[in-house]
Amino acid sequence: MVTYVTPVRHIEQIIEAARLLPVVVLNDADDAAPLGEALLEGGLRCVEVTFRTAAAAAAIRTLAKQSELLVGAGTVLTADQVDQAVDAGARFVVTPGFGPAVVRRCQELDVPVFPGVASATEIMMALDAGVHTVKFFPAEQLGGAAMVKALAAPFRSVRFIPTGGVTTDNLASYLALPAVLAVGGTWMVAPDLLAGRRWDEVRERTRAAVAAVASLRKDR
Numbered sequence: 001m002v003t004y005v006t007p008v009r010h011i012e013q014i015i016e017a018a019r020l021l022p023v024v025v026l027n028d029a030d031d032a033a034p035l036g037e038a039l040l041e042g043g044l045r046c047v048e049v050t051f052r053t054a055a056a057a058a059a060i061r062t063l064a065k066q067s068e069l070l071v072g073a074g075t076v077l078t079a080d081q082v083d084q085a086v087d088a089g090a091r092f093v094v095t096p097g098f099g100p101a102v103v104r105r106c107q108e109l110d111v112p113v114f115p116g117v118a119s120a121t122e123i124m125m126a127l128d129a130g131v132h133t134v135k136f137f138p139a140e141q142l143g144g145a146a147m148v149k150a151l152a153a154p155f156r157s158v159r160f161i162p163t164g165g166v167t168t169d170n171l172a173s174y175l176a177l178p179a180v181l182a183v184g185g186t187w188m189v190a191p192d193l194l195a196g197r198r199w200d201e202v203r204e205r206t207r208a209a210v211a212a213v214a215s216l217r218k219d220r
């Protein structure tokens with residue numbers, strides 16, 4: 001198996017620089033190449049490909065060949081999927097909840113893992129496992145930025161990637177919080193756009209999100 005040993009910090013820096021992590025559900029691995037192009041043209045260089053479809057590993061393999069892109073695997077539920085993802089070229093792993101076996105396997109392979117958390121207890125489980133950057137999921141449904149702010153207060157070392165219900169219209173509330181590394185979601189790469197192979201629309205939604213993030217930087 002090919003493993004990519006990349007310091008966690010480096011991967012996080014790339015995601016933090018973008019402040020956006022598109023979450024992709026691809027049904028056809030042949031769509032991976034045009035999707036990667038659309039994201040790059042839209043101004044983003046990181047992407048999470050979810051293991052919700054059988055096309056995930058092949059799609060990661062294609063996207064990983066695009067050297068400008070940082071490709072990770074999402075919705076990773078088992079240690080076996082960690083192996084498949086890393087073998088395909090995934091350079092980080094995201095999970096919807098805290099799964100000790102998945103986290104352990106990522107750590108064995110030196111692959112950064114961002115487990116999902118929804119509560120203070122789950123954050124403490126992540127910290128016990130040595131993980132300080134977590135996905136907060138599903139963000140909007142759990143109370144949005146106010147909930148992230150409340151959870152961040154006791155956990156000073158924790159960085160969050162809120163995901164679930166995030167859009168260009170509400171990302172500012174999350175990104176205003178120092179504890180938020182980036183926001184994730186499917187809105188730039190929505191399933192209907194992928195189904196219709198509407199790469200121009202993917203590029204435009206990505207551009208709009210990137211522009212929204214850039215305008216926040218100016219406001220600071």
Ligand code: 3PG
Nearest residue numbers: 023163164165185186187
């Ligand atoms: C995820 O897996 O991270 C979420 O399903 C993304 O949620 P969204 O579709 O609301 O962006």
